[in-house]
Amino acid sequence: MKTRSRLSRIVRSGWSTLQRIGRLSPASVINTIALGAWRVLRIRLSWWVVIGVAAVAVLYRGAWTPIVRDVVIAHYAHARAGPIVPFDPGYSESVVWTPPGAEDLGRWATWGVETNSPWILRYTKLIVPYMAYEGLTSQVVYPDSSIFEPRAGTDSFLNGGYAIVPNLGRIIVSVNDRYVDDMRMNDARSVLSVLVHELVHIQGGDFLARPDEEIRDTKGNVVAWREGTSARLESATEAATQEILAAMCNFGDKLACRSFWMNLEDLARGDLMYRAMKARVPWVYEAWSNLSFRNRDQEIASAKRMRYWNRHWFALMEQLEKYNVRAWSQVRDGICGQPLNTGLTQMITPGRFFILGLDFDDTRLLLGRSGIFLRLWC
Numbered sequence: 001m002k003t004r005s006r007l008s009r010i011v012r013s014g015w016s017t018l019q020r021i022g023r024l025s026p027a028s029v030i031n032t033i034a035l036g037a038w039r040v041l042r043i044r045l046s047w048w049v050v051i052g053v054a055a056v057a058v059l060y061r062g063a064w065t066p067i068v069r070d071v072v073i074a075h076y077a078h079a080r081a082g083p084i085v086p087f088d089p090g091y092s093e094s095v096v097w098t099p100p101g102a103e104d105l106g107r108w109a110t111w112g113v114e115t116n117s118p119w120i121l122r123y124t125k126l127i128v129p130y131m132a133y134e135g136l137t138s139q140v141v142y143p144d145s146s147i148f149e150p151r152a153g154t155d156s157f158l159n160g161g162y163a164i165v166p167n168l169g170r171i172i173v174s175v176n177d178r179y180v181d182d183m184r185m186n187d188a189r190s191v192l193s194v195l196v197h198e199l200v201h202i203q204g205g206d207f208l209a210r211p212d213e214e215i216r217d218t219k220g221n222v223v224a225w226r227e228g229t230s231a232r233l234e235s236a237t238e239a240a241t242q243e244i245l246a247a248m249c250n251f252g253d254k255l256a257c258r259s260f261w262m263n264l265e266d267l268a269r270g271d272l273m274y275r276a277m278k279a280r281v282p283w284v285y286e287a288w289s290n291l292s293f294r295n296r297d298q299e300i301a302s303a304k305r306m307r308y309w310n311r312h313w314f315a316l317m318e319q320l321e322k323y324n325v326r327a328w329s330q331v332r333d334g335i336c337g338q339p340l341n342t343g344l345t346q347m348i349t350p351g352r353f354f355i356l357g358l359d360f361d362d363t364r365l366l367l368g369r370s371g372i373f374l375r376l377w378c
């Protein structure tokens with residue numbers, strides 16, 4: 001009886017000390033402890049499930065194991081990406097934008113970059129230096145124009161943006177303005193990832209078509225690319241985008257973190273969609289996506305999108321192969337320690353160059369435990 005009363009005294013005094021220190025109500029303390037315990041338990045549980053599934057997948061390697069890998073990564077990345085980020089980039093809905101009061105400075109009012117949104121200008125200035133910082137190039141290229149722009153016809157729904165690098169002339173980076181004006185697509189995470197993608201393109205090297213890949217008309221204008229060119233440069237650009245977003249995230253850009261996870265989810269899900277389509281069971285992918293990731297409105301919009309793609313089946317397969325299947329495989333190679341060949345060079349001594357390889361160190365760091373999981377496929 002004596003011990004019990006002493007114990008209760010200790011508990012009572014400990015309790016009042018806790019309250020005095022933290023000015024916490026008993027309910028909030030219980031809440032914190034219970035919630036903490038629940039979180040730990042839940043994390044433990046989910047990681048045990050992941051480790052268990054991975055162990056089985058590695059033991060019984062087969063055609064199905066990459067499916068397990070992509071499903072796990074898609075769910076994990078989806079949770080980390082969080083909900084959509086609606087935003088207003090101050091898009092002027094016109095060709096150019098100038099800060100108020102600086103109209104007479106022309107394009108120099110915006111540091112020499114023609115733009116129609118302060119948001120896109122600010123991020124262009126923030127993103128380009130990472131290309132050098134990450135060792136993607138030794139000489140960064142800035143665009144002359146960095147703009148939001150409407151796209152004509154189906155392009156408005158299908159293309160995120162474009163980059164133009166003429167031999168001589170203005171370098172243009174453009175993001176589809178549907179990402180701002182269309183309620184269905186307004187999401188800062190997507191815009192940031194498109195902008196990084198286009199800014200990677202203009203750095204040149206393997207992110208652009210080589211002269212021998214260009215098909216020209218009699219006047220010397222480029223009319224097409226040789227087969228495989230688009231797939232080569234788009235997949236490399238998309239893989240590099242993932243690492244640049246990781247670098248921005250690790251340096252403290254919270255939007256870049258969300259963008260990184262959203263992109264990773266997209267890579268894994270695109271790979272799964274491609275597999276489902278190839279096996280002629282696209283409905284399996286759609287059903288899983290509806291159950292796991294979409295609300296009712298998104299489900300209806302996605303079905304709408306699929307009715308278009310059903311008439312353009314091969315174009316969709318081609319898109320997925322470039323931007324998802326190949327890019328995802330390059331990102332995984334990067335995670336396994338194999339740098340991405342940039343095709344860009346750095347001079348060591350006059351006349352001696354080496355080709356830069358993009359290391360995926362930031363992606364590896366950001367992936368943490370999920371990176372260890374992915375390395376089982378190295």
Ligand SMILES: [Zn+2]
Binds near residue numbers: 201234237
């Ligand atoms: Zn591209």
